[in-house]
Amino acid sequence: xxxxxxxxxxxxxxxxxxxxxQPKPNTKAAVNGGNSCQNLCVKCxxxxxxxxxxxxENSRFCKDCFKNNLYGKFKQAVTYNAMITPPDKVLVxxxxxxxxxxxxxxxxxxxxxxxxxxxxxxxxxxxVFGVGVAFIDESSTHSFTSLHIEKAIEDIRLIxxxxxxxxxxxxxxxxxxxxxxxxxxxxxxxxxxxxAVSDVTGKEDLLIRLRILLLQKxxxxxxxxxxxxxxxxxRIACHVISATVKGQGYSLSADIQYVDSRWEIPVVLPLRDCxxxxxxxxxxxxxxxxxxxxxxxxxxxxxxxxxxxxxxQEENPSRECTIVRTAGKLTPFHFNRVPEIHDSNVPSAxxxxxxxxxxxxxxxxxxDSFCPICSSPLKKSNFPSSLxxxxxxxxxxxxxxxxxxCQFQILPKDPSLMEEFLSVLPQQMITKAKHGDQGxxxxxREQIQEFLLSDGENEI
Amino acid sequence: xxxDSKPKKSGARLCCVCNQNRAALxxxxxxxxxxxxCFYAVFEEEIHQVILENQLFKPGDRxxxxxSGGKDSTVLAYVLSELNRRHNYGLxxxxxxxxxxxxxxxxxxxxxxxxxxLQYGLPLKIVSYKDxxxxxxxxxxxxxxxxxxxxxxxxxxxxALDRGAALLKVDKVATGHNADDIAETVLLxxxxxxxxxxxxxxxxxxxxxxxxxxxxxFKYTYEKEIVMYAYFxxxxxxxxxxxxxxxxxxxxxxxFIKDLERIRPRAILDIIKSGEDFRISxxxxxxxxxxxxxxxxxxxxxxxxxxxxxxxxxxxxxxxGIGRTQGLNSDGxxxxxxxxxxxxxxxKQCGSLEF
Numbered sequence: 038x039x040x041x042x043x044x045x046x047x048x049x050x051x052x053x054x055x056x057x058x059q060p061k062p063n064t065k066a067a068v069n070g071g072n073s074c075q076n077l078c079v080k081c082x083x084x085x086x087x088x089x090x091x092x093x094e095n096s097r098f099c100k101d102c103f104k105n106n107l108y109g110k111f112k113q114a115v116t117y118n119a120m121i122t123p124p125d126k127v128l129v130x131x132x133x134x135x136x137x138x139x140x141x142x143x144x145x146x147x148x149x150x151x152x153x154x155x156x157x158x159x160x161x162x163x164x165v166f167g168v169g170v171a172f173i174d175e176s177s178t179h180s181f182t183s184l185h186i187e188k189a190i191e192d193i194r195l196i197x198x199x200x201x202x203x204x205x206x207x208x209x210x211x212x213x214x215x216x217x218x219x220x221x222x223x224x225x226x227x228x229x230x231x232x233a234v235s236d237v238t239g240k241e242d243l244l245i246r247l248r249i250l251l252l253q254k255x256x257x258x259x260x261x262x263x264x265x266x267x268x269x270x271x272r273i274a275c276h277v278i279s280a281t282v283k284g285q286g287y288s289l290s291a292d293i294q295y296v297d298s299r300w301e302i303p304v305v306l307p308l309r310d311c312x313x314x315x316x317x318x319x320x321x322x323x324x325x326x327x328x329x330x331x332x333x334x335x336x337x338x339x340x341x342x343x344x345x346x347x348x349x350q351e352e353n354p355s356r357e358c359t360i361v362r363t364a365g366k367l368t369p370f371h372f373n374r375v376p377e378i379h380d381s382n383v384p385s386a387x388x389x390x391x392x393x394x395x396x397x398x399x400x401x402x403x404x405d406s407f408c409p410i411c412s413s414p415l416k417k418s419n420f421p422s423s424l425x426x427x428x429x430x431x432x433x434x435x436x437x438x439x440x441x442x443c444q445f446q447i448l449p450k451d452p453s454l455m456e457e458f459l460s461v462l463p464q465q466m467i468t469k470a471k472h473g474d475q476g477x478x479x480x481x482r483e484q485i486q487e488f489l490l491s492d493g494e495n496e497i
Numbered sequence: 498x499x500x501d502s503k504p505k506k507s508g509a510r511l512c513c514v515c516n517q518n519r520a521a522l523x524x525x526x527x528x529x530x531x532x533x534x535c536f537y538a539v540f541e542e543e544i545h546q547v548i549l550e551n552q553l554f555k556p557g558d559r560x561x562x563x564x565s566g567g568k569d570s571t572v573l574a575y576v577l578s579e580l581n582r583r584h585n586y587g588l589x590x591x592x593x594x595x596x597x598x599x600x601x602x603x604x605x606x607x608x609x610x611x612x613x614x615l616q617y618g619l620p621l622k623i624v625s626y627k628d629x630x631x632x633x634x635x636x637x638x639x640x641x642x643x644x645x646x647x648x649x650x651x652x653x654x655x656x657a658l659d660r661g662a663a664l665l666k667v668d669k670v671a672t673g674h675n676a677d678d679i680a681e682t683v684l685l686x687x688x689x690x691x692x693x694x695x696x697x698x699x700x701x702x703x704x705x706x707x708x709x710x711x712x713x714x715f716k717y718t719y720e721k722e723i724v725m726y727a728y729f730x731x732x733x734x735x736x737x738x739x740x741x742x743x744x745x746x747x748x749x750x751x752x753f754i755k756d757l758e759r760i761r762p763r764a765i766l767d768i769i770k771s772g773e774d775f776r777i778s779x780x781x782x783x784x785x786x787x788x789x790x791x792x793x794x795x796x797x798x799x800x801x802x803x804x805x806x807x808x809x810x811x812x813x814x815x816x817x818g819i820g821r822t823q824g825l826n827s828d829g830x831x832x833x834x835x836x837x838x839x840x841x842x843x844x845k846q847c848g849s850l851e852f
Contacts, residue, residue: 238761277687282757282764286771337760345753349688352749356688363690368776416774441770445763 078102087322100322107319110310111143118295119375120305121147121263126167128208128261128302130252133172133193133328135320136267140308142325144168144265145200152203169206170197171255173248177213177224178231192328208255212244215251215463230461233454238283238337239446246411249300250465256302264304271313271346273306274357277364279342283442288413290367298372299412305375312357370405370414408440409466410447415440514539521729525721526762533729540726544714545580551701553712556587559667563658564592564613564621566606568727569673571613571734573715576726577671578617591665592617595657596625597650598633599740606735616733624661626653630807638741641815647745648819649810652802656794662709674713677720680765681750683772688750692777699772706786707795719765721758 078086078099086097098106115121121144129144131137151165172193176186190209197207213223227247234240252264273293280289291297297304308316320327334340349356405414415438436455439448449458459467510530512520518532524539531539548554562577564570574592581588594610597603607623614621627633630653638646662670679699686695697703702712715723727734742748757764788794789801796802802818809817 278684281683281687281768281771284767284770287774287776289771290776338757338764341753341756341760345749345756349749359690360687363687363692363695366692366777368778442767 080106103315104319104323107139107311107315108143108146111140111307112147114295114307114309115147115305118305120265120296120307121166123151123163123166125263126169126261127263127265128169128171128252128256128259129265130267131170131172131193131197132267133189133330134267135316135325135327136269136272136308136311136313138196138267138325138327139311139316139319140265140267141170141196141200142323143307145205148203165203167261168203169208169259169261171208171210171252173251174209174211175244175248177211177227178244186330189328189330192326196326196328206259208259210251210255212247212251215247215254215465217254217464226461230458233449233458233461234447235449236337236446238339239443241335241337241339242411243447246466247463249304249412250463252304253300253302254465261302264300264302266304266306267308267316268306269308269311269313269316270361271350271357273309273364274360275339275342275346277360278346279339282338282342283446285413285440285442287416288440289364291370291373291414293361293364294369294373296373296375298374298376299407299414303375309361406438408438408443410439410443410462413440413442522725525725525758526719526766528762536729537726540718540722541576541580544576544718545584547701547717548580548586548714551712553671553702553714554586554588554669556585557589558587558669559589559591559665561591561593561622561658561662561665561667561670562619563670563672564594564610565673566594566609566613566735567673568723568732568734568736569675569715569720571609571732572723572727573671573673574613574617574619575730575732577714578619590619591667592619592621593658593661593665593667593670594621594623595654595661596623596627597654598626598635600635602737602740603634605737609733609735612733622661622665624657624664626657629653629657629660630803632807632810634741637810640810640813643741645815645819646741647747649806650741652806656801656803658711659708659794667709670709670711672711672713673715673723675715675718675720675723676765676769677751677754679713679716679772680754680768681747683768684750684753685747689746695772695775696777699769716769717766719762 076085078084078097080098080102084099084101087100087103121127127144129137129141131141145168148165148168151163155161155163155165170193172190174186174190176183193209194207197205211223213227216223216226231240231243234243255261256264276292277289280286280292291299293309295306295309297306319325335343346357346360407414436444436448449455510520512518512532512535513529514531514535518534520530521533522531522536523529524531524536554560560577562570562574564574574590577588578590580586581590592610592614594607596607610621610623613619625633634646634650637649641649658670682698683695686692686698699716701716702710704710726732754765754768785797787796787798789796789799789804791800791804794801794803798805800808805818809815809819
C-alpha cells in the first residue's frame with residue numbers, strides 16, 4: 038500500500054502497522070530516515086517521531102511523548118510504592134552516568150511541581166520533600182589524575198546548582214571516609230582492604246558494598262530518610278544473572294525490588310522499569326549532561342555477565358525485561374517495602390494508600406539473618422556452618438556468618454590472614470556480624486525463658 | 498616421605514590425594530592436580546555419594562539408562578554398572594535408546610550403543626520416532642526448517658523414553674544430564690521467563706507423579722570431567738554434535754557457561770545452588786496435571802504437546818504448538834501431506850502402553 042502522504046520525502050517509504058490514520062502532511066521526513074517512514078508519534082499522533090521505545094522499531098515516539106512515557110514509569114513506581122512522601126528528605130546517589138542523571142532530573146521535577154503546588158496553596162499543610170545529592174569520589178581506587186576528578190566534581194556542582202529552585206545540598210565524599218577517618222589513614226586502609234581480596238569479582242563487589250555503606254552513613258548523619266538509586270532495568274537484569282552465577286539465588290529477590298528496607302535508611306529504585314537504552318536516549322534528547330568517569334569496564338564475572346546480557350539484548354531487544362520480569366516472580370522479603378508510616382503529618386490518604394499497595398508480608402515474618410559483608414539474607418540451612426569455628430577466637434561470628442559467596446570471593450583463603458583482614462574491614466560490617474545473629478536467638482530465648490535454669494546457657 | 502624410585506622430571510608435581518604418583522591432570526571442578534587412579538576413584542566416589550544422599554535407587558529396582566551413544570550416557574552406563582557391582586546396589590540395568598532418524602548422526606551413534614550392549618553386558622532396547630510417530634527428524638526438519646526442530650525432538654524424545662521404559666517394565670529411567678546441562682537449563686528458564694520450569698529443573702528426581710520417574714545421577718558432575726573419564730578409560734563413545742543443533746537458543750547459555758568456567762570453575766555448581774534456592778512461591782500458578790485426550794499420556798492441556806506437534810506436522814501446519822504465534826503460516830503446504838500420512842498416524846494409538 039503506497040504511502041498516502043503527498044509530502045513524504047523518505048526514499049524507501051512504506052507504511053508500518055499504523056494504517057488507520059490519514060497522516061497530516063509533514064514537511065520533514067522522519068529523523069531516523071532510512072528505509073522506514075513512520076510519520077507520526079504512535080502516542081499523540083501529532084508530532085514527528087524521533088526515537089524508538091523499547092517495543093522495537095514499531096513504537097516511535099516524539100520527544101515529548103517519549104519523555105512523558107519515561108517520567109510516567111518513574112512516577113508510577115514512586116506512587117505505587119510510597120517511595121517519597123511529603124515529610125521525607127531524599128538523598129539521590131549520583132554517579133554521573135545517564136541513569137543517575139535521569140533519576141536526579143525526575144526527582145527534581147517532582148520536587149519542583151510539589152513546590153509550585155505548595156506555593157499556590159493557601160493551606161500549607163503538605164510540606165515539600167527535601168532533596169540532596171551524594172557523589173562518591175572513588176578516585177583513590179583508580180588512577181585518575183586529580184585534574185580529571187576535579188573537573189568532574191566541578192561539572193557535578195554545576196549540574197546540581199542548576200537544578201534549583203528548590204536548592205539541593207551536594208555531598209562530595211571520598212570512598213575512604215567509610216572508615217570514619219580522613220586523609221591518608223583512610224586511603225591506606227582502603228588500599229590494604231582491597232589488596233587483601235584476591236578475587237577480581239570479589240574486589241568489585243566489596244567496593245559496591247562500601248559504596249552503599251557510605252551512602253547510608255551520609256544519609257543518616259544528615260537527616261535523610263530515603264536513598265534514591267538510578268538502578269535501571271538493564272542493570273537489574275545483569276544483577277539477576279550475576280547473582281545466580283555466584284550462588285546467591287536465595288537472596289536475589291531482595292536486591293531487585295522497588296524498595297529495600299534492610300538498611301537504616303530505606304533504599305528505593307524508581308527507575309526499575311526503565312531500560313538503559315531509553316535513559317540514554319533521554320539524556321541525548323534533553324541535553325542532560327553526563328559526567329563520564331571512566332571507572333573502567335568491569336572485569337571478572339560482572340564484566341562477563343554484562344557482555345552476555347548485551348549479546349542477548351542484541352538478539353532480542355526485550356530480553357532484559359523478560360529477565361527482570363521472571364526474577365520479579367521470585368518471592369521478595371518482608372523488608373522489601375517501605376516501613377509503615379506512623380507520622381501523623383503524612384496525610385492519612387497517603388498512609389492508607391501505602392498500606393494497600395505495598396507488599397503483604399511474606400507469610401511468616403522469618404527471622405532472617407544477614408551476611409555481614411554483603412547484607413544478603415541467609416537461608417536457614419546456613420546455620421550449621423555458623424557452628425564451625427575457624428580457630429579464631431575473636432571473630433568467629435563474622436567468618437562463619439558470611440554467605441557462601443562472600444566466603445569464597447571476599448574473605449581470605451588463608452586463615453592466618455583472617456585476623457589482618459578483619460582489622461581493615463569497616464567497623465559497620467564487624468558490628469553487624471556481632472549483633473546479626475542475636476536477633477534470632479533472643480526471640481527463641483523469650484519463648485523458653487521460663488524454663489531456663491541457669492544464665493550460663495550460651496547459644497553459639 | 499619416601500623418595501620416589503622413578504627419577505622425577507624437573508617441575509613434575511605429585512597427585513594431591515595420594516602424594517605418590519605423578520599428577521596426570523588438573524581436575525576441572527577443583528583445579529587440583531591429581532593422578533589417574535585417584536581421579537577415577539574420586540569421580541566414582543562422588544557419584545556414589547550423590548546416589549546415596551539423594552536415595553536415587555533401592556535394591557531390586559529395574560533401571561533403564563537413557564543411552565544415546567554419547568559420552569554422558571556411555572560413562573553413566575559404565576559407572577552405574579561398576580558402582581552397582583562394587584557397592585551392591587542390587588539393580589537390574591538396561592540400556593534404552595531412541596532413534597530419531599537423523600542420518601549421519603543417529604545411525605552412527607546407535608552403532609556405538611549396540612557395542613556398549615556387548616561391552617557392558619546390559620540388554621538394549623531401541624525405540625524409534627518412525628515407529629512411534631511415523632516421522633523421522635530428517636523428515637520433520639525438511640518440513641519445518643532449522644529453527645524449532647529441537648522443540649519437536651525434545652518433546653518426542655521425552656515420550657519415546659517413557660514408552661520404551663514401559664515396554665521394558667522398569668521402575669526408573671536414569672539420564673546422563675550433567676552439571677553443565679542443568680546450569681544451562683537454569684539460565685535458559687530465567688531468560689525465557691519460565692518460572693514454573695525454573696522451580697523444577699534442579700530436582701535430581703523428576704516425574705515422580707508421572708508414568709516413570711527419572712533421575713540424574715550426574716547432576717553435580719562436570720561435563721569436562723566426564724570427558725576426561727571417558728578419555729582416560731578409553732571408553733567407546735560417539736562424539737559429534739547433533740547436525741541440527743547449531744541454531745538452538747541453548748547455545749547462548751552454553752557459550753556463557755564455558756566462559757564462566759574458565760574464570761571460576763565452581764560457578765557451574767553455584768548456578769545449580771542458586772536454582773535450588775530460588776524463592777518460588779508454591780502458590781505460583783503451576784500447570785494442572787491431566788491426561789491427553791488423544792493418546793492418554795500425561796498432559797497439562799487437552800492434548801499433550803507431542804500430539805499437538807504431530808497434528809501440526811500431519812496437517813502441514815509446522816508452527817502449530819510452537820510459541821504463541823499463529824500467523825505467518827505457510828498456506829501452500831496445507832494439504833500436501835494429508836493423504837499419505839493421516840491414516841498411518843491415526844491408527845497409532847498407544848495400545849501397548851497403559852498410562
